[in-house]
Amino acid sequence: MENNEEIRKLFKLYLEGKADPQQEETLLHYLDSVKNDDGQFSDLIQEAWGEEPSTREDSSRVDQEFEEIMAKADIRRQQKSQRFRVLQYAASIVLVCSVALGWYSYKGNQVEPLEVIEMFSRTTLQGEKLKIILSDSTVVYLGGSSTLKWPSRFVKGRHRNIRLEGEGFFEVKRDTFSPFVVHSGSIQTQVLGTSFNISAYPSDNIFSVAVRTGKVSVSEINKGVLKRLSLLTPGMKLDYYNKDQRYIVSTENTEDINSWTTNRFIFKDDNLATMMGKLERYYKVRFNLKSPSLANSRQFNATFNQKSIREVMEQIRMMSGGNIHYKITKDSLITIWGEGCK
Template identity: 25%
Template sequence: MRDTIIISLLQKYIKDQCSEQELRTLLQWLKSPDSHAGLDSVIQPLWDAIDRDMVQPTSERETELRKEVSSLLSKIEHKNKSANTSVRNKNRLNGFYRIAAILILAFSVTFGLLKIYDRPQQMITYTEKISAKGEKKSIRLADGTKIILNSDTKVRIPNNFNKEERTIEIEGEGFFDVTPDPDKPFVIKSGEAQVKVLGTSFDFKSYKEDEFIKLTVSTGKVRVNVADQDLQLAVSPNEHLSINKIDGNVRKETIEENNYIKWIHGSLYFNKEPIREVIKTINRTYNRKVILQCKDCDYRITGTHDNKSIEAVIEAICFTTGLRSRLEGDNIILYDKH
């Protein structure tokens, strides 16, 4: 019963509705040693309600809260001006302040004196830009950054992009020309990989089904982080980085000519590329299905194919590897002659 009375007095106090006698009763309860023992039983149900129902207040409301707590402490201090200033009483008074701060926050949130914010937190929504198999697409972001998307690529752009940060997600390949902004680094997320830049141009390739993550920098400097491999690397202009997602092998090389962005102009470039990865690129580029059927397909392909038909590319691969090809419906089958 007494707990119920104390709760009622606390509510009235925060609403500034306490009479002088009620205020005296409340302060006496806070001062009494018994209040410490009963505090948990009064407060615990309130904390449970807060954990269940409270939404984080805004910064403006947090400022109001601080003022309310400060006001309460000032009133308690005023009422205790004539109190004995011994060390023991000072320590006790500090304890009262702490309790008062807890109580005003707990009761304010629980009983609506700090409004329970029922409006939903701002939801992050995404706009998707997609280039289908066999096509390329150019997009421009809100900060002026330009991206050329390679075939079968998806970019997800949050609705808060360029407000407090510049972060996007990509699955596929894109050439980025990032608008400089030293206060807001440009971040690209793709699976476990993350690329961070301030303002630069580079090609980033990260298809989910591919064995490799690749990055080729044209201008500026790019930092790459791969979380599951605990890997952080800086890549400078005219450097090409290749990360094997399976075994974690990393290869960085300096290049004289950036052939890795020839896809922008419709060409294919392979540099000692495993044939299985080459087939994936061909399938995406031409929107056709090439199927590899051979026992030991440990071939590596090197070469440039400038705006050639898929038939011409397959013929060149067969000439290099000794494989043969045949049509099955719309599919192209690559097989060995053994």
């Protein structure tokens, strides 16, 4: 058969999968014996492509599955015969349109067993600090009276989700394809690789996120809807008020953001009640305020660097002008009162 038009008809039948064994043999013999331009049947190939469905599944999962098929089949890109070069050109359409999509359809209909990944959880005591290294080499410094929950390992290409209640400073290992996400109540903090501090105690009205290096995206989850609040850069801090769901963004010295990890405790415009709550977490103590009026009577600005709790209380007494008195008992109970009340 030497009529070129008949050969074209055979090639079209081959692309459509309608050629019988004898017709295939004739076509292959022609391709082996005749000097052909690899592109002489390109119009037929384009026509076959044009008849494919316009809607395709182009997700990364299809790409991954197709790569696995190609790897398992050990398909060679270099062919010695001209026949294989031409048929490989034509078969590329069949592979992409039918094999990959067919495999994805098959996989999509299978019930894949769920991969079980062990979850870890750690809760610290009052006055306790803990350093935790996650499977991706991310370092977490967990503050007192805090709980961290995380998976034993992270899956490449998926979000690295963990949960925090309390305070933690994070030094996240960068992974562009696997964002690191911290869930704290209704606040979600997402990064690729950076260092930042989160204070999110369930008993507190204010949750805060402060960035030391890199960029951090802070979002709010409300009734299943995720809404970005702000994109923070170094030296920025977001305070989220749980009760009325509002937030403010301010600036902070980057060196102060994780100061608590080195026993340097900083208070800025905090009242006595707020200070007592934080000191209970930093030190293993309890407070008994016998003069309720002192709780919000004034605000304090102070830095306690490597100080014992007794030194801290003495400095608070002096800052109050001698109006605040305290007593520390052996069971770490600190009683506080004002003038005229004991």
